[in-house]
Structures are given as C-alpha cells and as structure tokens.
Amino acid sequence: MAKINILEPSVFNKIAAGEVVERPASVVKELVENSIDAGATEIDIEIINGGISLIQVSDNGCGIESSELIKAFLPHATSKIAQATDLENIFTLGFRGEALASIASVSEVIMTTKTKEEEFGTVIKVNGGEIAEQSQTGAPTGTQIQVKNLFYNIPVRYKFLKKPKQEEIAVSEIISRLILANPHIAFKYTADNKTIYQSNGKGLENALYTVYGSKIMDNIIPINTEIGDMKIEGFICKPTFAKPNTTYQTVIINGRYVSCKLISTAVGRVYDDYLMSRAFPFFVLQINLPVESVDVNVHPNKLEVRFKDQQGIFGAIHHTIDRALMEYRTNAQTETEPARINANDISSFEKNSQNQDILSKIIFSQPTQNFAVQQDNNSTLTEIMIEKKASEISEAQSENNLNMANHTEEKIEPQPKLQQFLFEKMSKNFDLLAIKIVGKIFNTFIIVEVEDKVYIIDQHAAHERILYDKLVTALKKGEFSAQPMLIPYVLETNNIEHQFILDNIENLEKLGFDIEDFGSNSFKISTLPYNLPDLQIGVFFNDILKDMNTILILKTKDLVLDKLAQTACKHAVKGGDDLTREEISSLLDSIATGNVQLQCPHGRPFVIELTRNDLDKWFKRVL
Secondary structure (H helix, E strand, O other): OOOOOOOOHHHHHHHHHHHHOOOHHHHHHHHHHHHHHOOOOEEEEEEEHHHOOEEEEEEOOOOOOHHHOHHHHOOOOOOOOOOHHHHHOOOOOOOOOOHHHHHHHOOEEEEEEEOOOOOOEEEEEEEOOEEEEEEEEOOOOEEEEEEEOOOOOOHHHHHOOOOHHHHHHHHHHHHHHHHHHOOOOEEEEEEOOEEEEEOOOOOHHHHHHHHHOHHHHHHEEEEEEEEOOEEEEEEEEOOOOOEOOHHHEEEEEOOEEEOOHHHHHHHHHHHOOOOOOOOEOOEEEEEEOOHHHEEOOOOOOOOOOEEOOHHHHHHHHHHHHHHHHHHHHHHHHHHOOOOOOOHHHHHHHHHOHHHHHHHHHHHHOOOOHHHOOOOOOOOOHHHHHHHHHHHHHHHHHHHHHHHHHHHHHHHHOOOHHHHHHHHHHHHOOOOHHHHOEEEEEOOOEEEEEEOOEEEEEEHHHHHHHHHHHHHHHHHHOOOOOEEEEEEEEEEEOOHHHHHHHHHOHHHHHHHOOEEEEEEOOEEEEEEEEOOOOOOOHHHHHHHHHHOOOOOOOOOHHHHHHHHHHHHHHHHOOOOOOOOOHHHHHHHHHHHHHHOOOOEOOOOOEOEEEEEHHHHHHHOOOOO
16 A cells, blocks of 8 residues: 655645636636625726736725735635634625635735735735745725736646636636626736726626627616515616527626526426527526525535525515516516417417418528627517427428438438439430339329339428538538628627637638627627528527537537538428429439439428339239
8 A cells, every 4th residue: 555645735735726727717706706705896907818818907995914924825714704604694706715725725926915905915925835035015995906917836837827818708707797796896807018908896687788889778678576574676678688698697696696497497497488499588586595595615616505495585586586587577568578379379370372472581590799698679579489399390300300310221222223213214315304213292292203112202301401502512622712891790699609619710711701809899790601591690590609618619510510401401392382394394304414412401301202012002903
C-alpha cells in the first residue's frame, strides 16, 4: 500500500479551486457576490482578454479592515457564518469561505480596500496563494480587486480555457443574471474597454431594459403576488411571445440567481397550452421565501438549490403563472380580440380548401423579429391554439410517415427495378405514353405497367423526391448562390446566441447568407440563399438556435436539409392536380434517369409494386 501523504496547503488549495474557479465567469460571479454582500450600491466590472488576462471588480461597499485582510485569503475564512447551525439561515450570497483563497491560489491578485472608519486603505498582493506584499494606500471606501493571469501556475487548466471571446460571452451571461437579480444596484460592465452593460439600479424594469433592450418591454406581463410565506414577483412573457431556447429564463431565489429545473418546468407546463412545440417562455422571476425552507449549500458554485417542499413550490409557481396568463387573456379578448374560433372545429376547418391555406400559413409562417413565435396585433389566442394543434398534427403525421417508411423498407428496397425498366424502355424509344402508362386514380396516383408488374406512384411524393435531390446535388457542388435583400434583416440575439452565430458564420456564408456583426448582440443579413426561395429568415435562425445547446458547430449539409425538404414539398405537384400525359411522361423520365430513392424526403414511399401473381391470388385465380 502506498504511503498516505498530507498535502501542503498550496496543493490542496489548487485542488479545491477546481470546484470554485472553473473559468473567468466563475471568478467574476464570486467577486461580484462578495461586493453585493458588502452592501455595495455601485459595482464596476472590467475584463480583458475574456477575463484571462484581467478581471477587475470595484465596489462602494463596506470594505475590509486592514487587520482582517490576510485572513480573507485563508481557506475556509468567512465573516458570514460561524457555526454549522448558521447553514440553516443563510442570508448572504457567499458563506463557504473558499472563493478568495481558491482564486488567489491560481492567479495573481491585488486587492485595495478601505472601511469608512479607517483613514487609509490597504493594498495586498497575493501570487499563487502566497502573500507577496501589504501596505497602506489612499483609497475610497469600498474594495477593488484585480485578478491577473488566471491559471498561470496550472498549465493543464489554462489549456482548457476557451477562446477569449467565448470566455467573454460566459462572463457577460453571468453579469446579465446578476443585474436582473440585483436591480437596486447600479452595474457597469466593460470588456476590452467596451461598455457591454450599464444599469442605474432603479428597479427590475430598468434591469430588463439594460439586458434585453426596449423591445422586450412590449411583450411582458408583470407578476406580483404572495402565497403563504412566499412572495413571487417579476415578469413573464405574453402568450404570443416566446424564445427558441431556455437562455432567456431567469430564476432568482432570495436574491440569488440559480439554475432551477423545478421552477422552469412549472412555468413551462402553463405555457404548453399557448406555445408551439420547442418554443420556450421568457421570464424573470424573483422568489422570496423563508431561508430555512431552501438549501443553498448544494454545490460550491451555489447555482443549485433544494426546497423542503418541492411540491408546494411547484404548485405555487404554476398557479401564479396560470392566473396571470388567464387574466391577460381575458383583458386582451375584451379589448382587442375578435370572435373566437373553437379549436375543436379544426377538423371542419381543415376540410375547407380556403381555410386549409390559412392553416398552412399558420403552421409554416412564424414572424421573424426577435426570434419570437409571435403573431401580429390582430391575432387571437385561439389562433395560437390552432397553430399549436396544427403543428402537433403535422409532427404526428411526419412521425407516422417515418414509421411507415421503416416498416416497409424491406419491401420497397428492391424496387429500383422500376427505374431499370423505365430507363430501358425509354432508351429504346418505346411509346410509354400509349403503351405503359395505364392511367391515374383520383388525380393523385399514376398507374404504370412494366412487364408482369404494376406500379402505383404517388405523384406528389415522387416529384418532391426529384426536386429535393436536385437541391441536395446543388448543395454538394457548392452551387448555392446568394440573392440580395431589398432591406437588410437585423437579427437580434442574446450573448450566448451571438457567440453561437459568430462561431458558425463561415457555414452560413456557404449557404448564401451575407451576415455581419452589427453590434449590440445583433447581425445584419443582406443576402439569402437563392436555392431556398421560400426561406423565412426568422424561422430559419429560430430553428438553429433551438438546438444550440446540443451542437457546437453547424454542419452546412445538416443545417439546410430540412429546409430543402420543405422547399421541395412546397413546389412539387400536389395530390389532386390533374397532370397531362406529357407531364406524367416527364415525371417518369425523371424517375428513370435520376436514380432516386423511391421515398419522399420525409421517408414516405412514393411507389407500390404489384405483380401479376399478386393480382391472380387476390382474385383467387391461383392458390
């Protein structure tokens, strides 16, 4: 058995730092939370090179007494708790006494601090956890801390840092949450000498405006209620407004920004009746409850919490959001909404061809601004419900079609014989129009006889496949060209989405998008892919951003295949179209020479084969 070693403080501090100091963003979070606990009303944050080279946090809080300063950098040193029972009543954001020691052990730190009682401030320098210098200096009341060269003494950890711009985005995301969680504090945040956020500390509405801009203010509903000893306030989105991912959701428990699936799920369940599939509600909720009913000591990063009464919390949130949306719905109907269409009448709604066009528009045309699944001012909540129902029907049909394709795959796989037969006959100049095209049924299915076989072809699915293959071929050859837009489209994002688009600009340009960074987390798009004439730009990027949490870099082919399928479907002949014999012959020619798969892009077979023997058996001509 190997010897058991007692690790030196310099070693175990670096190990412990791994839990607290994951990247620059976690350093910023810990330092800003210390400023908040110090009673600061103004906090300035500055980073250089994504926070890798420099993180500086300045505040006007209470400061640290000079006699206490060295202790602040010792492991497990804190002024916020004194004994184990204090963990049951935590009123501060920090309490573990690990942050400063962990940060100082993996960087070069300079702290300048002064209390209002002291005449002079104190400056202390700590390098790799070792006190290098301490002296007096002139300083205002408060604290300024500089963290330089993060992970300079741990090369392995340093190598795992992301590019500076990506680290900056992570810092920006943390700062945005801290601004929303502390709307009474004035924040100023700069990155590489550029101001990113600046709030005035005058309430949550101003904080929302600072983080999300003016457009969000027209799409939110205020929340302010008390249920028992729980107070819930903040803002939720109108039921006509949603986001493509969950990065626009903020939960604040007793002033602490947390990641809480319980509350996000409770809110999402209410919006299930209003939003389309894979659309997510925007919300900022500040929840205050007795400190003894919530455990914040779950993980060193303090982003997770546990509740003593999870079911009660879930029910309270669900009830509050549901009531707020119902009140909004009632007021909106009274003030602006026309007569309702009963969602139960969708079946009859679909039967009318004119209304079917309307339904198609509802399914496929989502407004593009701000990635919102958002109707115009004349839309009703019932239309949203119809939209959701129609989307579910469409998804169910696609799934059924895919299952059908999988179920029949073995049967239709041998059927390239059809292409061989057709190609041979056409190459010999046979008059297929007169001899082999038997006819059509319901202006939807074409019947072709080839030797001892009969093929029934779905004209829409076959044409859809042919158009799709042509578009895919153009994509593979890099033949996607751009068409200019009369008016450039401005794409607005948040910090995380902005970086995701930046990382994928090259692939987007290959498709035909002329896209450039437009400042303030937005992009200007001047051209669209010529091969996708029906592309709705907002919906396209909305779909991309839905999946950004699970993919890092977009593959050009995978990115656009579903859009090609939609384009092919829209431009293919439809079931019910009365094709001429020349058009039928042209379709068969494309099948013969195109070497196409005998399935539409969605997996539905477009041809069924019957043999003479099959027919003889059906009519019991043979046993």
